[in-house]
Amino acid sequence: xxxxxxxxxxxxFAALASPAFAGIDDTINSITAPIAALVGQIVFFKIxxxxxxxxxxxxxxxVGAVFFTFYMGFVSLRGFKxxxxxxxxxxxxxxxxxxxxxxxxxxxxxxxxxxxxxxxGVAVAxxxxxxxxxxxMILAGFLGMSTKFVECTLGVKYRQQNPxxxxxxxxxxxxxxxxxxxxxxxxxxxxxxxxxxxIFVGAxxxxxxxxxxxxxxxxxxxxxxALDGFGWLVGLIxxxxxxxxxxxxxxxxxxxxxKVVPFMAVLYCVFAIIVILMNGAYIPxxxxxxxxxxLTPEGxxxxALGALIIGFQRAVFSNEAGIGSASIxxxxxxxxxxxTEGYVSLxxxxxxxxxxCTITALVIGTTQVAAPGFAGDxxxxxxxxxxxxxxxxxxxxxxxxxxxxxxxxxxxSWSYYGLKGWTxxxxxxxxxxxxxxxxxxxxxxxxxxxxxxxxxxxALVFLICVPNILALYFLAPVVKREMNSYLDRIKSGxxxxxxx
Amino acid sequence: xxxxxALRQNYGFCNQNECRELSAVGQRCKQxxxxxxxxxxxxxxxxxxxxxxxxxxxxxxxxxxxxxxxKYLVAVEGSEGSQRALAHAIERAKASNAELIxxxxxxxxxxxxxxxxxxxxxxxxxEEELTRARDVVxxxxxxxxxxxxxxxxxxxxxxxxxxxxxxMAIEHDVAQIIAGRSGESGMSTMLFGTTPSKLVQISxxxxxxxx
Numbered sequence: 001x002x003x004x005x006x007x008x009x010x011x012x013f014a015a016l017a018s019p020a021f022a023g024i025d026d027t028i029n030s031i032t033a034p035i036a037a038l039v040g041q042i043v044f045f046k047i048x049x050x051x052x053x054x055x056x057x058x059x060x061x062x063v064g065a066v067f068f069t070f071y072m073g074f075v076s077l078r079g080f081k082x083x084x085x086x087x088x089x090x091x092x093x094x095x096x097x098x099x100x101x102x103x104x105x106x107x108x109x110x111x112x113x114x115x116x117x118x119x120x121g122v123a124v125a126x127x128x129x130x131x132x133x134x135x136x137m138i139l140a141g142f143l144g145m146s147t148k149f150v151e152c153t154l155g156v157k158y159r160q161q162n163p164x165x166x167x168x169x170x171x172x173x174x175x176x177x178x179x180x181x182x183x184x185x186x187x188x189x190x191x192x193x194x195x196x197x198x199i200f201v202g203a204x205x206x207x208x209x210x211x212x213x214x215x216x217x218x219x220x221x222x223x224x225x226a227l228d229g230f231g232w233l234v235g236l237i238x239x240x241x242x243x244x245x246x247x248x249x250x251x252x253x254x255x256x257x258x259k260v261v262p263f264m265a266v267l268y269c270v271f272a273i274i275v276i277l278m279n280g281a282y283i284p285x286x287x288x289x290x291x292x293x294x295l296t297p298e299g300x301x302x303x304a305l306g307a308l309i310i311g312f313q314r315a316v317f318s319n320e321a322g323i324g325s326a327s328i329x330x331x332x333x334x335x336x337x338x339x340t341e342g343y344v345s346l347x348x349x350x351x352x353x354x355x356x357c358t359i360t361a362l363v364i365g366t367t368q369v370a371a372p373g374f375a376g377d378x379x380x381x382x383x384x385x386x387x388x389x390x391x392x393x394x395x396x397x398x399x400x401x402x403x404x405x406x407x408x409x410x411x412x413s414w415s416y417y418g419l420k421g422w423t424x425x426x427x428x429x430x431x432x433x434x435x436x437x438x439x440x441x442x443x444x445x446x447x448x449x450x451x452x453x454x455x456x457x458x459a460l461v462f463l464i465c466v467p468n469i470l471a472l473y474f475l476a477p478v479v480k481r482e483m484n485s486y487l488d489r490i491k492s493g494x495x496x497x498x499x500x
Numbered sequence: 501x502x503x504x505x506a507l508r509q510n511y512g513f514c515n516q517n518e519c520r521e522l523s524a525v526g527q528r529c530k531q532x533x534x535x536x537x538x539x540x541x542x543x544x545x546x547x548x549x550x551x552x553x554x555x556x557x558x559x560x561x562x563x564x565x566x567x568x569x570x571k572y573l574v575a576v577e578g579s580e581g582s583q584r585a586l587a588h589a590i591e592r593a594k595a596s597n598a599e600l601i602x603x604x605x606x607x608x609x610x611x612x613x614x615x616x617x618x619x620x621x622x623x624x625x626x627e628e629e630l631t632r633a634r635d636v637v638x639x640x641x642x643x644x645x646x647x648x649x650x651x652x653x654x655x656x657x658x659x660x661x662x663x664x665x666x667x668m669a670i671e672h673d674v675a676q677i678i679a680g681r682s683g684e685s686g687m688s689t690m691l692f693g694t695t696p697s698k699l700v701q702i703s704x705x706x707x708x709x710x711x
Contacts, residue, residue, distance in 0.1 A: 097657060100622045101611070103611050108614060112616070166620045332622060
C-alpha cells in the first residue's frame with residue numbers, strides 16, 4: 001500500500017513541476033480511486049447475512065467488544081465513577097506532581113480521537129445507514145469502552161523505557177512482551193511486527209489523508225467553492241505546517257493547537273446543543289427516528305443489520321476502540337497501577353462517541369425532520385455544516401476553523417502513533433524519513449475525493465484491529481487479574497484516596 | 501502594646517521589628533491588629549494601602565505549636581524580589597535563631613494539554629527540571645544562607661506556586677511564609693492576581709511579602 005502511494009506521491013510532485021496545475025486534483029483522483037476500491041474490497045470482505053453485507057472486520061470488532069464487556073464484568077458501567085475520580089486526581093500521589101497525570105493522558109488521547117469523524121463521520125453514517133445508525137453508534141461506543149479498558153491497561157503494563165529516558169508503549173509492545181510471557185514469543189513477535197506495519201501505514205489514512213481531505217472540503221464549502229481545483233495548494237500549506245511541527249520541532253504550533261482544540265470541542269458541543277434546542281420541536285421525532293430506524297430502517301440496504309454495520313463502522317472509525325492507537329497515547333502516564341489508565345481510557349469512547357457523536361447526530365437528525373433533503377447531495381462535514389447553517393448562518397466559518405484544528409491535532413497525534421510503529425520496526429535513526437512521507441500524504445489527502453479516501457482509511461485501520469483484538473483475547477486474563485487485585489486493594493484500604 | 505505582645509506569644513512573631521511593622525499598618529488596621537483574632541482573608545481591603553506590610557493574621561488553631569517559632573518557609577526563585585525576600589528572611593532567622601526552608605516551585609498543572617510526544621518524554625523532562633532547579637536556583641541560595649550561618653533545608657516541587665507554597669507551609673509546620681513581591685503587572689494580574697496576593701489569600705499561616 002505504502003509503495004503504491006509512494007508512486008502516487010512521485011506522480012504528484014512530477015505533476016507539480018508542470019504548468020497544468022488545475023488538472024492535478026483530477027489526475028491524483030483518477031489514480032487513487034481504483035486503488036482504494038481494490039483495497040476496500042480486500043479488507044472489507046463481506047459475507048451476506050440476511051440480505052445485508054456484513055464485512056468480516058466489523059463482525060470481528062463487535063464480537064471482541066461484546067466479549068470484553070462481559071469478560072470484564074461491565075467495567076464500562078461499574079468503573080465509570082472510579083474513572084472520573086482518577087481523572088480528578090483523587091488517587092494521585094502528590095509526590096508525583098510534575099509527571100504525566102491521568103487527565104493529561106486522557107486529554108491527549110481524546111484530542112487524537114475527537115476529529116473530523118465526530119463531525120463528518122456521523123453525517124456519513126446517517127446518510128448511508130439512516131437515523132438508526134446513530135443508535136448502533138452509541139451502542140458501539142459503549143461496547144468499545146471495555147475494549148479500550150483492556151488495550152490501554154496492557155499498553156501501560158508492557159511499555160518500555162527508551163535509552164533517552166522517554167517511554168514507548170502500545171500494542172506492538174504488549175504483543176511482543178505480553179505473549180512472550182505466556183510462552184508465545186514467536187507469535188508475539190510476528191503480531192507485533194504486523195501491527196507496527198499496520199499502524200504506520202494506517203496512520204497515513206485515518207490519521208492523515210481523511211483528516212486533511214475533510215478540512216479542505218469544509219474550507220472550500222465556506223469559501224463558496226473558490227478553492228475548487230486548489231486542493232493541492234491547501235494540501236501543501238497544511239503539509240507545510242505539519243512539517244514545521246513534527247520535523248521542524250516547532251513546539252509552539254503544537255502547543256497552541258493542543259490548547260485550542262479542547263476549547264473548540266467544547267465550543268462545538270455548546271453550539272450543537274443550541275442548534276438542537278432551536279430545532280426543539282423536532283427533537284422527539286428525531287430521537288424517535290433513531291430508535292425506530294435502529295430496528296426497522298426504511299430505505300437502508302440490509303435493513304437493521306445494514307444500519308448496525310454502518311453505525312459500528314463509523315463508531316470505531318471515530319473512537320478507535322480496538323485499533324490500539326489509544327494504547328500508544330495512554331502509555332506515557334506515570335502510575336504504579338496499569339489498570340488505572342485502563343479505567344481512565346474508558347472515558348474516551350464515552351466522550352467521543354456517546355457524547356460528541358450523538359450531539360452531531362441530533363443536529364443532523366432534527367434538521368432532517370425539519371427540512372428533509374436540506375443538504376442536497378452533500379455528505380460528510382459539508383452535510384453537518386449545512387445543518388448548522390440552517391439555524392446559525394455564520395457557524396460554518398467557525399466549523400471550518402474547528403475542522404481544520406481537529407484535523408490538525410488528529411494528524412499530529414497520528415503522526416506519533418505511526419512513528420511508534422515505524423521506530424518499532426526500523427529503530428529511532430530513520431524517524432525523519434517516516435515524517436517526510438507523513439507530510440506528503442497530508443498534501444495528497446486534499447487532492448482526492450472523499451469516497452476513495454474513506455475507503456482507504458477504513459481499510460487500513462480495520463486491518464490492524466485483527467492482530468490487536470487477537471492479542472487482547474490472549475492477554476485479557478492478565479488484565480482481569482490486575483483489575484481484581486486492584487479492586488481488592490481499594491476495598492481493603494491499601495490503595496487510598498489522597499485528600500485534597 | 502498588649503496586642504503586640506499577644507501577637508508575639510501566639511503567632512510567633514519573634515522580634516520587636518516585626519511587631520513594629522505591624523503597628524505601622526495604620527489607624528484602621530491598628531484596630532484590627534488589636535483584636536487580631538477577627539482578621540480573616542476577607543479583610544484584606546483594609547491593608548492594601550500599605551503594600552510593604554502585608555502580614556496575614558488569619559490564624560490557625562495549631563499556630564502556636566512548639567515547633568512553630570523557629571521555622572520560616574522562604575519562596576525562592578531567580579528573581580530580584582526573591583533575593584530581597586531571602587535577605588530579609590536571613591536577617592530574621594539570625595535574630596530569632598530560626599531555621600529556613602527554601603522552597604522552589606516549578607510551574608506545572610496536571611490539567612494542561614500536551615502532544616503525545618511531549619508526554620512520552622515527560623518523566624525525563626521532570627527529572628531535568630528538578631536537577632536544574634537544585635543546581636541553578638537553589639545551590640547558590642543555599643550557599644548564601646549557609647555563609648550567613650543560618651540553618652536551612654530546601655525543597656523543589658511541581659505545581660501552582662501559591663497553592664503549593666501554602667501546602668508546604670502546613671506540611672512543615674512553619675511560623676510564616678516569606679516571599680518577594682512579584683514584578684508582575686498587566687492584564688493577567690488584573691484578572692487572576694499575582695502569586696503573592698494569591699498566597700496571602702489562601703495561606704493558613706501568616707505571610708510576609710517583602711517589597
